[in-house]
Amino acid sequence: MSVAENDLSRIKNSLHGFETRIKGSRFLVTGGAGFIGSWFCDTIISTGGSVVCVDNMSAGSEKNIAHLKNRGKFRLATEDVCKFGTKEKFDYIVHMASMASPPLYQKFPIETLDSGVIGTKRMLELAAKQKVKGFLFTSTSEIYGNPPENMVPTPETYYGYVNPHGPRSMYDESKRCAEAYCYSYWKQKDTPVRIARIFNTYGPRLDAKSQTGYGRALIKFVNLAIKNEPISMYGNGKQTRSFCYITDQVEGLLKLLLTPGLDGEVVNTGSEEEVSINNLIKSIIRLTNSSSKVINTKPAYDITDDPVRRKPDITKAKKILGWEPKVGLEEGLKKTIEWVKETG
Numbered sequence: 448m449s450v451a452e453n454d455l456s457r458i459k460n461s462l463h464g465f466e467t468r469i470k471g472s473r474f475l476v477t478g479g480a481g482f483i484g485s486w487f488c489d490t491i492i493s494t495g496g497s498v499v500c501v502d503n504m505s506a507g508s509e510k511n512i513a514h515l516k517n518r519g520k521f522r523l524a525t526e527d528v529c530k531f532g533t534k535e536k537f538d539y540i541v542h543m544a545s546m547a548s549p550p551l552y553q554k555f556p557i558e559t560l561d562s563g564v565i566g567t568k569r570m571l572e573l574a575a576k577q578k579v580k581g582f583l584f585t586s587t588s589e590i591y592g593n594p595p596e597n598m599v600p601t602p603e604t605y606y607g608y609v610n611p612h613g614p615r616s617m618y619d620e621s622k623r624c625a626e627a628y629c630y631s632y633w634k635q636k637d638t639p640v641r642i643a644r645i646f647n648t649y650g651p652r653l654d655a656k657s658q659t660g661y662g663r664a665l666i667k668f669v670n671l672a673i674k675n676e677p678i679s680m681y682g683n684g685k686q687t688r689s690f691c692y693i694t695d696q697v698e699g700l701l702k703l704l705l706t707p708g709l710d711g712e713v714v715n716t717g718s719e720e721e722v723s724i725n726n727l728i729k730s731i732i733r734l735t736n737s738s739s740k741v742i743n744t745k746p747a748y749d750i751t752d753d754p755v756r757r758k759p760d761i762t763k764a765k766k767i768l769g770w771e772p773k774v775g776l777e778e779g780l781k782k783t784i785e786w787v788k789e790t791g
């Protein structure tokens with residue numbers, strides 16, 4: 448069994464009880480050709496639901512969804528979410544379309560703001576008009592900005608410490624505004640909105656389009672380590688992140704969307720296993736048996752306001768979803784490395 452096949456069956460096995468809500472339901476998934484979105488679509492299709500995937504392919508990859516195209520019940524609409532319109536009827540809308548990696552959103556700041564603000568309003572309007580059963584918005588840990596020490600692990604009740612006029616603002620503030628739109632549609636139009644504040648997630652298909660170009664750090668490190676090429680580290684490497692493996696993330700998102708009685712809720716979805724970037728690189732080098740050297744280079748994008756620590760408080764997810772990550776970093780890294788070798 449390939450890593451991807453294994454991961455899909457792992458997600459499906461974690462869904463006990465939720466399959467009946469997926470089977471026969473119609474999903475609209477924006478950003479569905481991207482990393483998390485494509486796993487979401489995979490799970491829906493293989494559980495008997497149907498998907499219209501709206502993606503402008505700015506960061507998504509044909510490779511992520513090629514296997515779904517001939518399965519029936521899956522349709523790709525290659526369109527910008529800010530302009531997408533349809534008369535098709537949906538049971539659930541999942542809005543993930545966003546430029547999610549810093550080099551990409553810094554290169555396209557206006558488009559990033561638009562998909563967060565205009566795209567979110569458009570999808571919420573569609574959800575309100577169609578009276579869908581559920582609307583999931585994928586927000587981010589970035590809405591917390593750079594929290595002080597006493598706010599790490601960070602709970603949903605923390606309001607954030609965010610720079611509205613800086614190189615991360617187009618992403619962070621668009622997600623904050625999108626959350627406010629979600630809250631307002633829930634309050635004013637009774638739209639059944641649920642918000643996931645996703646923390647760093649990784650695994651097969653992460654930045655499949657450009658693993659060394661606009662790619663996010665972890666997958667870039669894996670690719671360079673496998674090729675025994677130098678690995679550039681930005682800053683002193685002491686900054687931390689908590690990496691959640693894709694199978695756990697998709698399980699958490701589906702449970703948040705499909706558990707009854709959670710309209711209006713905001714939930715952190717991420718791993719509690721915190722690691723410094725320094726130690727992450729060391730683990731990747733060890734697991735790939737690589738001769739790569741770590742070098743300090745000038746960052747390829749502006750790292751001003753890069754958060755010092757990132758670790759979620761997932762007490763709420765444990766309580767209301769009965770969810771917590773099961774795949775440890777070591778195991779997830781091994782799977783990711785195997786997948787890169789398999790597909791690269």
Ligand SMILES: NC(=O)c1ccc[n+]([C@@H]2O[C@H](COP(=O)([O-])OP(=O)(O)OC[C@H]3O[C@@H](n4cnc5c(N)ncnc54)[C@H](O)[C@@H]3O)[C@@H](O)[C@H]2O)c1
Pocket residue numbers: 477478479480481482483484501502503504505506507508526527528529542543544545546547548562566585586587588644645646647648649654
């Ligand atoms: N992966 C993570 O670590 C992480 C962390 C926090 C939040 N998130 C959020 O989860 C969601 C999915 O992230 P991902 O890691 O899969 O990113 P991704 O870049 O792999 O996927 C995002 C997809 O959205 C598409 N897209 C972007 N702008 C669009 C537009 N205007 N119209 C239509 N499609 C558009 C891209 O082409 C891409 O396929 C995003 O909303 C992101 O902000 C991800």
